[in-house]
Amino acid sequence: MSKSISAPLARTARLLDLVPYINTHQGIALKELAQHFEVTPAQMNADLMTLWMCGLPGYTHLELMNLDFESGFVSIGNASTLSKPRAITFQECVALLLGLDLIASSLPSDRQDLLTAAESLRKRLTEILGLPIKLFVEAGTSGVVATAIAQAIETNSGLKIRYHSLYKDQVTERTVVPVNLYESDNHQYMRAFCSTAMDYREFRVDRIDQATPADVFAEFPAKIDSTEKLSFSIKIMGSSRDVAERFAISHSTIGSSIELSSYSRQWIERSVMASGEAVLLSAPQEIRAEIAKKAQLMLNRYKEA
Amino acid sequence: MSRKIERLINLTIALLATQRYLTKSEIFRTVQGYEGSAETKERMFERDKDDLRTLGITIDVGSFDPIFNDEAGYRIRSENYQLDLGEITPTEISLLSLAADAWQGAAFADATQSAILKLSSIGVPADPIDIPGLSPKLSNSSADLETVTAAIASSDFLIFDYLATNLESQERTIIPFALSNRTGFWYVSGVDQEIQEVRTFRLDRVQGVIKQAKNKDPFEFPASFELSEADTRVSNRSAVIDVRKGKGYALRRLAISVKDLGEWDQIKVPIHTLETLGAEILWHGEDVFVHEPAELREYIVKQLQALVNNHE
Numbered sequence: 001m002s003k004s005i006s007a008p009l010a011r012t013a014r015l016l017d018l019v020p021y022i023n024t025h026q027g028i029a030l031k032e033l034a035q036h037f038e039v040t041p042a043q044m045n046a047d048l049m050t051l052w053m054c055g056l057p058g059y060t061h062l063e064l065m066n067l068d069f070e071s072g073f074v075s076i077g078n079a080s081t082l083s084k085p086r087a088i089t090f091q092e093c094v095a096l097l098l099g100l101d102l103i104a105s106s107l108p109s110d111r112q113d114l115l116t117a118a119e120s121l122r123k124r125l126t127e128i129l130g131l132p133i134k135l136f137v138e139a140g141t142s143g144v145v146a147t148a149i150a151q152a153i154e155t156n157s158g159l160k161i162r163y164h165s166l167y168k169d170q171v172t173e174r175t176v177v178p179v180n181l182y183e184s185d186n187h188q189y190m191r192a193f194c195s196t197a198m199d200y201r202e203f204r205v206d207r208i209d210q211a212t213p214a215d216v217f218a219e220f221p222a223k224i225d226s227t228e229k230l231s232f233s234i235k236i237m238g239s240s241r242d243v244a245e246r247f248a249i250s251h252s253t254i255g256s257s258i259e260l261s262s263y264s265r266q267w268i269e270r271s272v273m274a275s276g277e278a279v280l281l282s283a284p285q286e287i288r289a290e291i292a293k294k295a296q297l298m299l300n301r302y303k304e305a
Numbered sequence: 306m307s308r309k310i311e312r313l314i315n316l317t318i319a320l321l322a323t324q325r326y327l328t329k330s331e332i333f334r335t336v337q338g339y340e341g342s343a344e345t346k347e348r349m350f351e352r353d354k355d356d357l358r359t360l361g362i363t364i365d366v367g368s369f370d371p372i373f374n375d376e377a378g379y380r381i382r383s384e385n386y387q388l389d390l391g392e393i394t395p396t397e398i399s400l401l402s403l404a405a406d407a408w409q410g411a412a413f414a415d416a417t418q419s420a421i422l423k424l425s426s427i428g429v430p431a432d433p434i435d436i437p438g439l440s441p442k443l444s445n446s447s448a449d450l451e452t453v454t455a456a457i458a459s460s461d462f463l464i465f466d467y468l469a470t471n472l473e474s475q476e477r478t479i480i481p482f483a484l485s486n487r488t489g490f491w492y493v494s495g496v497d498q499e500i501q502e503v504r505t506f507r508l509d510r511v512q513g514v515i516k517q518a519k520n521k522d523p524f525e526f527p528a529s530f531e532l533s534e535a536d537t538r539v540s541n542r543s544a545v546i547d548v549r550k551g552k553g554y555a556l557r558r559l560a561i562s563v564k565d566l567g568e569w570d571q572i573k574v575p576i577h578t579l580e581t582l583g584a585e586i587l588w589h590g591e592d593v594f595v596h597e598p599a600e601l602r603e604y605i606v607k608q609l610q611a612l613v614n615n616h617e
Contacts, residue, residue: 008309008310009356009359009360011310012310012313012314012356012360013360013419015310015314016314016317016360017422017423017426020426021422021425021426023426024426024427024428025428036422036425037422046307050307050310050311050314051314053311054311054314054315054318055315055318056318056319056322057315057319057335057336057337058335059315059337081318081321081322082317082318082321084383084386084387084388085387085388085423085424085426085427086361086362086386086387086388086423087361087385087386087387087388087389087423088361088388088420088423088424089361089416089420090361090454090458091413091416091451091454091455091458092361092413092416092417092419092420093420094413094454094457094484095405095408095413095416095417095420095454096401096404096405096417096420097404098404098407098413098443098484098486099403099404099405099406099407099408099413099417099443100400100401100404102404102407102441102443102486103400103403103404103407103439103441106439106441107436107439108436111436113396114396114400114434114436117394117396117397117400118400120397121390121397121400121401124390124391125390128389128390131457131458131482131526132482132526132528133457133482133483133484133526134482134483134484134485134494134530135483135484135485136483136484136485136486136487137443137485137486137487138485138486138487138488139441146439146441147436147439150439150440164554164555166554166555169552169553169554169555169589169592170551171551171554183442187488187489188489206488206489237611237615239471239472239473240470240471240472240580241468241469241470241471241472241510242470242580242581242584244472252472270588270589270590271588272612273587273588273590273612274584274585274587274588275584275587276583276584276587276607276608276609276611276612277607277608277611277612277615280615280616281615281616288616289616291612291616292612292613292616292617294590294591295609295610295612295613295616296613297591298590298591298609299606299609299610299613301594302594302595302602302605302606302609305594
């Protein structure tokens, strides 16, 4: 596969791809051609010079490709052997299929026209692959929500969202003004000014299940970092991949103590609870007490039942 | 350098134009650029073939001519060389561009751009899709996607160290045949060579680099495998739990059935492993109560007892 092809090979590929492209874009400006292939006009000129020397065995004017580019506009003739676009490679095909799957799963369900076109492309690309392999991408975000957010950011306007806060385990409706989207730990987040909290908040995009345009009247302030991180420390009591991933810690030998911090007290409490016997929270004391109390209450309920 | 490039182009044209296999001596005689001693030409040709294959060009080797039946012949079949996507519409071109853009800054950004360059030669203009802001991106959780794809293409082995649930690193050898991305994570599925069963692995749980090793034996693709089977939501065991009204959204999303009990709802959820479901239940604290199965109840009680002991 084309992990890192050398410069001469990349140039060979470009020359092979130039022929069909010029063939369907006869008379294209050399500058524009250079731009399309992402090279300088001088490089393009050199490419065309090289191509000009190529053709069928015999290599008289009868067999050579007929290239005209002196005028600054490029046209080609006598190039039927290379005139069709090159086949896409297995890797290119896999990459397009995965991308297409993502696009298809992000499309609004009322766009049957696009969904049908995507399905038809998928069939044809799968045929090119020629192997019964499986490829699948599921967009974490609904297309409608993603579109609404992108539009709101572009026009600097408000959105009414229905959001599931995992830490509070609550679904709330709020009006926000999205600022930007970013990716962290494999998830997409939206940074927005929240008019309920009157402050900036981060929202995980896949937990927004509805988003509709809304008017926002409140003036919102420039970012002030008002929330302070809460320090806590845990002791590892058992080996668990879940725990390592939950607390984003790479080294967690049994018995080791780790200092961490979080913006959410609820997150700390719930994360320790979810880790069960594998994690001991050593500080802060208030959360320790809260966990002991909750666990005891729950235990009582199981014992009564 | 440009002589070598010329020679590669001329070789491609000659092998594409021919209706029959060309022998090496014919190639050396007619294709421009093969010069020097017999040995030099031989070496040049071997390298040129490798180079063209690296570019994804398939060269057929064979001989149908009885006169030359002891000498191999070469040709490139136009059906292998040329793109065949059938009739393509301006909307389809736009969808493919979006598909390529989804890889922006990620593993296959170069591959998709080179595919788009080829597609642009068809000469069909794109018809922009009238959905503003539609530009989903694929997360780049693994630099190993190229190795995985290469192994899938040739049914080769993938060898890697995988972090098990107990945090131990185990060496796995699989023949991969599926690649998926869900909730932002990349997964590869393949036949685990030790147990000869299909297993699915999350790529960010691989420790170090994934290695590819040649597999010479034919590989039979598991016919019945569906990617959804790799999903934790599919399981033949289920649990019955109570969830407080207005709470437990993450668990409710997994529910197979829901019964209204007033202040609570009783839901049925599939059990993939006791540990995963157990953690999800404990996360929700007093808002969730387990009825069945006994095994899950015992597991939760044991965890709660440890939580009390550890935090009193």
